[in-house]
Amino acid sequence: MPAEYIDEWPPYSPQDLNRKQGVITAARMMINAAMTAPFAGGVPQIEVHLVYGQEEQEKIARKMEELAYETENRKLRRMFKIEAVMVRESDAVIFLGDYRARETPLDLECGMCAGPLGCSYVYEKNSSKLGLIDATDRRSDTLIKGPLCLARVDDLGYAVGSALWIASQLFVDARPFITVGIAGQKLGYCPNSDIVVGILVAAQAKNPFVDVHPLYHLINMKKVIDYTRKQYIIARVLTYDYRLWDPLEGEEKEEEEG
Amino acid sequence: MAVYDGNKLAKEQLFEIAKMVASAALRAPQITGTTKIRTEIVTGEDLEPIIEIMGEIGKFNVFVRWDYETYKAAYEENKNFPLLLIGADASKPAGFDCGACGFKTCREFAKFVKENKGMGGLFIGPNCALRVLDVAIACDWACAAAALYKVDARIQGSSGGAALMLGHLEGCTAVLGLPIGPPHDLVWFSRRTMHRKFDWEEFKKFILQVQPTIFLAFPGGGRPKIKDSDKWWEREVYPLIGVDEDFVKRKQEAMANIIKIIERVASEREKKNKG
Numbered sequence: 001m002p003a004e005y006i007d008e009w010p011p012y013s014p015q016d017l018n019r020k021q022g023v024i025t026a027a028r029m030m031i032n033a034a035m036t037a038p039f040a041g042g043v044p045q046i047e048v049h050l051v052y053g054q055e056e057q058e059k060i061a062r063k064m065e066e067l068a069y070e071t072e073n074r075k076l077r078r079m080f081k082i083e084a085v086m087v088r089e090s091d092a093v094i095f096l097g098d099y100r101a102r103e104t105p106l107d108l109e110c111g112m113c114a115g116p117l118g119c120s121y122v123y124e125k126n127s128s129k130l131g132l133i134d135a136t137d138r139r140s141d142t143l144i145k146g147p148l149c150l151a152r153v154d155d156l157g158y159a160v161g162s163a164l165w166i167a168s169q170l171f172v173d174a175r176p177f178i179t180v181g182i183a184g185q186k187l188g189y190c191p192n193s194d195i196v197v198g199i200l201v202a203a204q205a206k207n208p209f210v211d212v213h214p215l216y217h218l219i220n221m222k223k224v225i226d227y228t229r230k231q232y233i234i235a236r237v238l239t240y241d242y243r244l245w246d247p248l249e250g251e252e253k254e255e256e257e258g
Numbered sequence: 259m260a261v262y263d264g265n266k267l268a269k270e271q272l273f274e275i276a277k278m279v280a281s282a283a284l285r286a287p288q289i290t291g292t293t294k295i296r297t298e299i300v301t302g303e304d305l306e307p308i309i310e311i312m313g314e315i316g317k318f319n320v321f322v323r324w325d326y327e328t329y330k331a332a333y334e335e336n337k338n339f340p341l342l343l344i345g346a347d348a349s350k351p352a353g354f355d356c357g358a359c360g361f362k363t364c365r366e367f368a369k370f371v372k373e374n375k376g377m378g379g380l381f382i383g384p385n386c387a388l389r390v391l392d393v394a395i396a397c398d399w400a401c402a403a404a405a406l407y408k409v410d411a412r413i414q415g416s417s418g419g420a421a422l423m424l425g426h427l428e429g430c431t432a433v434l435g436l437p438i439g440p441p442h443d444l445v446w447f448s449r450r451t452m453h454r455k456f457d458w459e460e461f462k463k464f465i466l467q468v469q470p471t472i473f474l475a476f477p478g479g480g481r482p483k484i485k486d487s488d489k490w491w492e493r494e495v496y497p498l499i500g501v502d503e504d505f506v507k508r509k510q511e512a513m514a515n516i517i518k519i520i521e522r523v524a525s526e527r528e529k530k531n532k533g
Binding site: 141155161 | 286287288321353354357358361362374375376379385388390392393394397398399401402412413419431432
């Protein structure tokens with residue numbers, strides 16, 4: 001009978017990878033809930049990328065740090081930098097995208113996107129012909145290319161909510177982030193979606209997604225350990241031959257070299 | 259020891275469940291952290307104008323008609339059947355400058371809101387996409403909470419829109435309705451309340467209008483016939499593209515009725531408050 005050892009230390013050790021397997025299983029259950037969430041008309045519109053692993057998560061975090069300096073918005077810059085740390089500390093990332101949010105709106109004239117302007121807003125501000133949106137021009141000088149059909153965005157919210165509810169049921173920590181979603185979308189996850197939300201999932205002693213301080217991008221577990229690695233060895237400058245003398249035993253008659 | 263009618267108590271319990279469902283909606287995680295979710299529980303006579311307006315919208319909107327019929331039946335059976343309304347003022351931009359609304363900055367979007375704010379088909383808009391996400395996450399947690407207590411529920415734009423038109427959750431723009439119960443298997447899905455409320459002719463008309471491509475004969479001639487009967491080759495039935503004057507008239511009459519209902523309810527409420 002095999003025995004699985006599970007512990008969160010050191011990160012990415014065999015015991016930590018065993019622990020992360022549980023989170024990936026939970027993430028699959030969360031994705032089930034996202035797929036069965038209510039949608040207007042029951043119309044399929046959600047695509048999902050489940051991403052985990054040191055290399056993949058580092059790429060997402062780096063993209064978020066890059067985007068931090070592409071925005072003039074100070075709140076968003078702060079969120080990109082802090083939430084990049086959270087991506088590194090997560091056990092898994094779920095990207096939920098809605099591939100109908102810009103290209104195939106609901107067409108109900110519900111008013112969610114522009115009130116009395118109805119569907120005219122989304123069809124005229126995007127490029128369209130005979131009521132078909134031309135999504136081929138994906139250039140944008142904003143992080144999300146809008147305008148989007150907000151009835152579809154509402155449906156994406158239901159999917160996100162359902163995933164978060166199951167996380168809560170399964171006792172894994174999870175929170176939704178638009179910063180993570182934007183970075184993921186630009187890296188090519190959920191490739192058909194104009195809006196993507198990133199849900200970070202973790203099962204560790206401390207919830208990585210709450211209780212952070214103002215310098216979290218500089219002072220977090222990974223960084224603190226690295227600062228220790230940077231500094232500690234230098235303290236070994238206090239050197240002597242441990243075989244011949246023990247400073248803790250007081251003065252000793254040193255043996256003559258024979 | 260007393261013996262209680264479990265079915266009766268289950269119906270009464272719906273109100274307590276509605277409170278717990280509202281609590282779950284308020285606990286839901288948010289993307290922005292600043293969307294102020296508001297809730298209202300509507301019961302008894304206050305349901306009547308909402309149902310009435312849904313009936314009017316149902317005259318030109320089939321999914322709303324289905325909701326109207328189900329509400330009417332549920333209300334007849336249990337007058338205190340609760341409707342939970344969940345919403346927020348989503349027209350206030352979240353301050354991320356993300357571009358999802360189609361504007362480069364939140365400041366430009368706020369100006370667009372000021373110039374255009376008003377009622378659409380079912381919601382007041384314009385709205386910020388990230389705030390709509392927050393409202394939807396809250397609504398979903400409400401649905402999940404109802405599921406946890408094992409009552410059938412269905413998140414709806416129809417009841418939310420009708421309630422918004424009547425002034426419920428004033429100040430909110432994106433409002434959705436969540437009926438709590440009634441306590442029965444399959445109330446809002448595979449709806450028994452629609453039995454015998456439509457016939458073959460009405461269904462045929464519906465499906466031909468909604469799925470014409472299935473029923474088209476050979477399109478290569480440029481003017482394909484619609485197969486509206488088994489012996490479709492015997493008749494010359496074609497889809498006609500144009501303004502349906504009758505339907506437009508029916509829609510306009512229903513919308514005029516809705517305005518009358520709103521005015522009547524407002525004056526009744528004013529009288530009640532004065533007296």
